[in-house]
Amino acid sequence: MSDLNAVTTAEAPGPAANRPRHGSSPAKPRSLAGDAWLDLRSSKIFWISAALVAVILLMAVWPSLFTSAGPRDCVLANKHAAATSGAPFGYDFQGCNVYAKTIYGARDSLIVGVFATLIAGVVGLLAGLAAGYYGGWLDAVLSRFVDVMLGVPFLLAAIVLAKRLSSDPQSNGIVAVTLTLGLLGWTTSARVMRSAVISAKGQDYVAAARMLGAGAARQMFRHILPNSAGPFLVVLTILLGVNIASEATLSFLGVGLKGDAISWGLAIAEAGPSVRTAAGPLVWPSVFLAVTVLAFIMLGDAVRDAFDPKLR
Amino acid sequence: MNFDPQAPLLQVNDMHVEFRTRDGVARAVNGVNLILRPGETLAVLGESGCGKSVTAQAIMGILDSPPAHVTKGEVLYRGVDLLRLPEDERRSIRANRIAMIFQDALSALNPVYSVGFQIGELFRTHRGASRQEAKRRAVELLDQVRIPAAKSRVDDYPHQFSGGMRQRVMIAMALALDPDVLIADEPTTALDVTVQAQIMGLLAELQRERTMGLMLITHDMGVVADVADTIAVMYAGRVVEYAPVYDIYARPAHPYTKALLESIPRLDFKGRGLNVIGGLPPALTDIPRGCPFHPRCAYARDVCRQDPPPPAYQIASQRIASCHFIREVLGV
Numbered sequence: 001m002s003d004l005n006a007v008t009t010a011e012a013p014g015p016a017a018n019r020p021r022h023g024s025s026p027a028k029p030r031s032l033a034g035d036a037w038l039d040l041r042s043s044k045i046f047w048i049s050a051a052l053v054a055v056i057l058l059m060a061v062w063p064s065l066f067t068s069a070g071p072r073d074c075v076l077a078n079k080h081a082a083a084t085s086g087a088p089f090g091y092d093f094q095g096c097n098v099y100a101k102t103i104y105g106a107r108d109s110l111i112v113g114v115f116a117t118l119i120a121g122v123v124g125l126l127a128g129l130a131a132g133y134y135g136g137w138l139d140a141v142l143s144r145f146v147d148v149m150l151g152v153p154f155l156l157a158a159i160v161l162a163k164r165l166s167s168d169p170q171s172n173g174i175v176a177v178t179l180t181l182g183l184l185g186w187t188t189s190a191r192v193m194r195s196a197v198i199s200a201k202g203q204d205y206v207a208a209a210r211m212l213g214a215g216a217a218r219q220m221f222r223h224i225l226p227n228s229a230g231p232f233l234v235v236l237t238i239l240l241g242v243n244i245a246s247e248a249t250l251s252f253l254g255v256g257l258k259g260d261a262i263s264w265g266l267a268i269a270e271a272g273p274s275v276r277t278a279a280g281p282l283v284w285p286s287v288f289l290a291v292t293v294l295a296f297i298m299l300g301d302a303v304r305d306a307f308d309p310k311l312r
Numbered sequence: 313m314n315f316d317p318q319a320p321l322l323q324v325n326d327m328h329v330e331f332r333t334r335d336g337v338a339r340a341v342n343g344v345n346l347i348l349r350p351g352e353t354l355a356v357l358g359e360s361g362c363g364k365s366v367t368a369q370a371i372m373g374i375l376d377s378p379p380a381h382v383t384k385g386e387v388l389y390r391g392v393d394l395l396r397l398p399e400d401e402r403r404s405i406r407a408n409r410i411a412m413i414f415q416d417a418l419s420a421l422n423p424v425y426s427v428g429f430q431i432g433e434l435f436r437t438h439r440g441a442s443r444q445e446a447k448r449r450a451v452e453l454l455d456q457v458r459i460p461a462a463k464s465r466v467d468d469y470p471h472q473f474s475g476g477m478r479q480r481v482m483i484a485m486a487l488a489l490d491p492d493v494l495i496a497d498e499p500t501t502a503l504d505v506t507v508q509a510q511i512m513g514l515l516a517e518l519q520r521e522r523t524m525g526l527m528l529i530t531h532d533m534g535v536v537a538d539v540a541d542t543i544a545v546m547y548a549g550r551v552v553e554y555a556p557v558y559d560i561y562a563r564p565a566h567p568y569t570k571a572l573l574e575s576i577p578r579l580d581f582k583g584r585g586l587n588v589i590g591g592l593p594p595a596l597t598d599i600p601r602g603c604p605f606h607p608r609c610a611y612a613r614d615v616c617r618q619d620p621p622p623p624a625y626q627i628a629s630q631r632i633a634s635c636h637f638i639r640e641v642l643g644v
Contacts, residue, residue, distance in 0.1 A: 213408070227423065307424065
């Protein structure tokens, strides 16, 4: 747009005016989420990752759809036996069907991973938002607390906390592990959120919102949060993978899942000692774990991009 | 709130604002007095760092506290002191009674919402309008600020607009709820000259239609001459001269105003060097004793270097200047 145009034709319309829209009629009110959805619809990454996540969720909810064999139908005579049609991944040290175990392991792995991440996300979001927005002593207290938490060796804290939370010998440890990972994992996300909030808070649009009568809650959740959620979402998607893997670590150490729980972490832990004679029982759950984490990271990335209008 | 319809629209009395920072106390505003009547345009002039924007933000009540503290004074809207109101009542004043537009409209618009949504939000939260209704009103407003094809642009995002259009959107947002007072904080500084004239013309027109009081903050003497009724010249957080626009340009009474006027580039001075005011405004943490302008002033004498600073002398009705040597400056 040249200044000459501006003189004669009032102001030339911005470049977007002539650009075709995403096929929606302009008369309909659109929201941020609506626009994001229009954007996501045309994203390949979104559909691939969403399909993967859907399959994994289906596995977790309805494992018998994928295999007729049971994860506990173990015959010791099958120890480390080769793959058959009913057991494409072969058999493990205990003569259990690796394929069935991996399919059935999705449920507990996902429950721990997703809920621990949700707990960490909610706590981290609120702590980071409050610290960044209010500043002052609240920020000082919260930030120092986060520093202290980050200073504690993760594994040591997790062992102590998980042990303490799972006092009931009958329980399978799912709740204890989820809480442990959730309560220890929020610190990084809180830190990231805090710094994003501080940079968004100083922007003129927050001052403009205040000028137009917005209160603290409205400024925080309507104006600051959508502008600072990007890095936070990335941290959370990474945390999801870390949590599923951490569950494996805790289970391996004997303070994680136990009893009737079946998870990828447990399977990996059990397969570790015999990896040199039979790699399959280690590799397959690891592959599922890696694909799950990747799917969630890709999904998080696609969603984050869709919510940023500048990338549209 | 009991507003007094007889009282002036907006009156600022002896306002002091300071920023308490680690490096000391910055006294940004030191006893500002202003008055704004319906339909009047009051221009607040001064170099950067003279406390113009801080004054505006203190009137709006959007300064971050800490570090900013309004230590003294009152801001009367129709006779009600806004500084003494509880925060929730003060919030209801904003946008409904007093609104403000910012220098850089791109950063003043939230990048993640469409402009229609941001304007509509005001109707939904303050007036309880439905989504459809809010959108209809948003289109109307965009139309009023002369955005071409408002209907098809209402769903666009701020970054899809050009600079002048963004400022129009900002004006639409500020005027959405029909305020009586509009504070424009350097509304044209970020724009190029042709667009500046359009925006100023739009503001003047909207002001006439609504008989709003307009407080225009600027450091552009050219912009002021066309639109202002009254001018307040600020220096180091004080109003040093306050006068109707004609008087200021014809016969400035304060050396600072005079120096500002003389530093406007003029065509008939072609080939000569530009007149400048030597030096910079003082650091607000370390304002000189006496008259704060004395280190840069051509008229300065010993009396200027001593406290107290010169009082505000009433020269004529509606004319005030704060200098020991008004007569010499006026040349009488």
